Amino acid sequence: MKTLSRSRAVRTPGGLSLRLDVRALIVVVLLLAAALAAGVALIGTGDAKIPASDVLETLAGNGTAYQDFIVNELRLPRVLVGLLVGASLGLGGALFQAVSRNPLGSPDVLGLSQGSTAGALVVIVLMSGSATQVTVGALIGGLVTGLAIYLLAWKQGVHGYRLVLVGIGVSAIVTAVNGYLLTKADLVDAARAVVWMTGSLNGRDWEQVWPLLWLCAVLVPLVLAGARGLRMMEMGDDVANALGVRVQRVRLVLMVCAVLLTATATAAAGPVSFVALTAPQLARRLTRSPGPNLVPSLCMGATLLVTADWASQRAFGADQLPVGVVTGVLGGGYLLWLLVTERRAGRI
Amino acid sequence: MSTSTKPDASGSANQNTRRSTVNRLSAENVTLAYDQRVIAEQLSVEIPDNSFTVIVGPNACGKSTLLRALSRMLKPSQGRVLLDGQVIQSMPAKKVARTLGLLPQSSIAPDGITVADLVGRGRYPHQGILRQWSAEDERVVQESMAQTGVAELADRYVDELSGGQRQRVWIAMALAQQTPLLLLDEPTTYLDIQHQIDVLDLCAELHETQGRTLVAVLHDLNHAARYATHLVALRGGRVIAEGAPNDIVTAELVEEVFGLRCQIIDDPETGTPLVVPAARKARLTAAS
Numbered sequence: 001m002k003t004l005s006r007s008r009a010v011r012t013p014g015g016l017s018l019r020l021d022v023r024a025l026i027v028v029v030l031l032l033a034a035a036l037a038a039g040v041a042l043i044g045t046g047d048a049k050i051p052a053s054d055v056l057e058t059l060a061g062n063g064t065a066y067q068d069f070i071v072n073e074l075r076l077p078r079v080l081v082g083l084l085v086g087a088s089l090g091l092g093g094a095l096f097q098a099v100s101r102n103p104l105g106s107p108d109v110l111g112l113s114q115g116s117t118a119g120a121l122v123v124i125v126l127m128s129g130s131a132t133q134v135t136v137g138a139l140i141g142g143l144v145t146g147l148a149i150y151l152l153a154w155k156q157g158v159h160g161y162r163l164v165l166v167g168i169g170v171s172a173i174v175t176a177v178n179g180y181l182l183t184k185a186d187l188v189d190a191a192r193a194v195v196w197m198t199g200s201l202n203g204r205d206w207e208q209v210w211p212l213l214w215l216c217a218v219l220v221p222l223v224l225a226g227a228r229g230l231r232m233m234e235m236g237d238d239v240a241n242a243l244g245v246r247v248q249r250v251r252l253v254l255m256v257c258a259v260l261l262t263a264t265a266t267a268a269a270g271p272v273s274f275v276a277l278t279a280p281q282l283a284r285r286l287t288r289s290p291g292p293n294l295v296p297s298l299c300m301g302a303t304l305l306v307t308a309d310w311a312s313q314r315a316f317g318a319d320q321l322p323v324g325v326v327t328g329v330l331g332g333g334y335l336l337w338l339l340v341t342e343r344r345a346g347r348i
Numbered sequence: 349m350s351t352s353t354k355p356d357a358s359g360s361a362n363q364n365t366r367r368s369t370v371n372r373l374s375a376e377n378v379t380l381a382y383d384q385r386v387i388a389e390q391l392s393v394e395i396p397d398n399s400f401t402v403i404v405g406p407n408a409c410g411k412s413t414l415l416r417a418l419s420r421m422l423k424p425s426q427g428r429v430l431l432d433g434q435v436i437q438s439m440p441a442k443k444v445a446r447t448l449g450l451l452p453q454s455s456i457a458p459d460g461i462t463v464a465d466l467v468g469r470g471r472y473p474h475q476g477i478l479r480q481w482s483a484e485d486e487r488v489v490q491e492s493m494a495q496t497g498v499a500e501l502a503d504r505y506v507d508e509l510s511g512g513q514r515q516r517v518w519i520a521m522a523l524a525q526q527t528p529l530l531l532l533d534e535p536t537t538y539l540d541i542q543h544q545i546d547v548l549d550l551c552a553e554l555h556e557t558q559g560r561t562l563v564a565v566l567h568d569l570n571h572a573a574r575y576a577t578h579l580v581a582l583r584g585g586r587v588i589a590e591g592a593p594n595d596i597v598t599a600e601l602v603e604e605v606f607g608l609r610c611q612i613i614d615d616p617e618t619g620t621p622l623v624v625p626a627a628r629k630a631r632l633t634a635a636s
Contacts, residue, residue: 246441
């Protein structure tokens with residue numbers, strides 16, 4: 001009997017069976033390895049350079065007090081925030097794109113990031129709030145925007161185009177509000193606002209790590225539990241319904257998860273551009289597998305963000321260039337390159 | 349696989365026994381509406397077990413809506429749809445999906461999916477997190493592809509196939525669901541004539557050799573009359589006639605349901621009723 005293409009089934013005598021997409025698995029392992037390698041390199045980068053071997057020693061608890069301070073107190077939280085933010089954006093983007101069945105249905109395009117920005121700007125410009133307050137403001141801004149988009153686009157379930165168009169409309173309005181807030185700001189606040197708006201990992205510490213980690217620990221398993229239903233929904237709501245998927249419920253749960261992931265990630269690092277849009281597209285092209293590709297997108301997001309942060313520090317020196325600038329250039333360029341080469345190879 | 353026996357040859361003699369038994373799928377006094385727009389009121393339809401039931405009627409008569417209600421895509425605003433004696437909405441979704449399959453019109457083949465993978469997705473209601481791909485799944489998928497004649501296309505991408513092949517693949521996916529009842533919403537639309545016949549032959553074969561109960565919405569009255577064992581004619585959300593095509597298809601019925609003057613002759617190939625629309629002149633003189 002011929003086995004089905006690409007996937008391998010693993011079966012135990014007890015009736016347990018798992019289906020593995022070999023190529024997707026390899027992609028995930030390689031992406032994880034790349035993310036960790038970039039993370040180690042990133043920890044070693046900065047005014048005080050530390051070789052990778054020392055970084056690993058210190059992470060294992062065998063470093064000098066000086067190295068321990070730099071690695072575990074200063075730089076590890078930044079890398080962890082980068083990994084978690086990237087993972088959340090990658091996963092959130094993949095969910096949005098799968099639910100809307102449209103690559104444009106990404107948080108960047110739908111105005112979620114702009115909503116978070118509005119929340120942050122209100123705190124920065126009108127209240128001159130602290131960093132923590134800015135984070136809370138951004139979180140609230142993102143969640144409110146997510147809710148608004150969902151309510152406006154809700155009609156017999158969220159249809160792809162409707163969601164994208166409503167999102168673009170919301171995005172335009174919020175961008176206008178943001179522009180207004182910026183013109184009202186004095187120079188110091190405006191400079192702070194612009195850095196935040198580009199997306200940056202500078203000065204992130206353990207306080208940002210824990211909430212992100214807890215949120216991911218809860219949401220990622222929840223999302224993966226709904227992933228099989230989401231895969232069926234790719235074929236249209238009717239087919240998914242016919243196969244026994246509770247389409248409306250799965251969609252609601254996944255959208256709420258996606259909004260939470262995106263809003264929290266944006267609150268922690270600012271609206272890092274393009275990760276949520278590109279990570280799922282890149283992941284899909286690497287795995288060449290249909291389906292929402294949730295885990296590969298998650299890993300791709302983490303890899304993309306940490307690599308971009310490392311690249312920006314290498315090229316421009318510590319804390320000179322916000323990571324969002326690099327993700328935009330790197331992610332966008334890589335996606336264009338992939339699209340061009342795939343067009344030549346006859347695949348879209 | 350269905351445990352039901354092979355269907356009897358259709359005919360009027362069978363009608364009474366059908367009526368007296370409890371069928372697996374039925375709609376009882378359902379009112380069907382999208383938002384405020386009412387499509388049908390107090391509609392009752394029984395799907396005879398082991399039949400190949402075809403629903404016909406003019407555009408907007410509610411035939412697809414009825415099929416959506418029967419497959420619990422649309423919740424009746426009044427009345428109820430019963431599957432095996434239970435209200436279909438109250439049953440667990442996966443349990444319904446193991447009893448009743450649906451091939452909707454609006455199906456999207458995901459980018460870059462192969463035939464085998466798409467057919468494999470029909471196994472969803474039989475799977476769980478710890479039971480993702482059993483040997484049984486594999487066997488059923490192979491079998492479904494063989495039955496629909498797409499086994500040799502297993503590794504091809506669905507986007508590369510012709511319309512007729514693609515429809516066979518979707519039918520294979522619905523077969524892999526292994527439901528004793530299978531509902532098809534206009535399975536021949538957008539297909540060339542040879543592929544239309546091809547798909548209908550496949551349906552007839554599934555009905556005859558496996559004893560599955562099939563319910564299809566068809567546009568073409570002649571196809572319906574040729575393939576159906578039980579015909580339901582709808583107009584304006586009401587059942588105008590139901591029964592074996594040989595019993596119910598008359599010139600009067602076609603005029604009443606479709607508003608078309610015609611002659612009914614015997615299909616020279618099968619002996620089933622064949623609708624021949626009256627010539628334009630005859631219809632014009634009748635109208636004046």
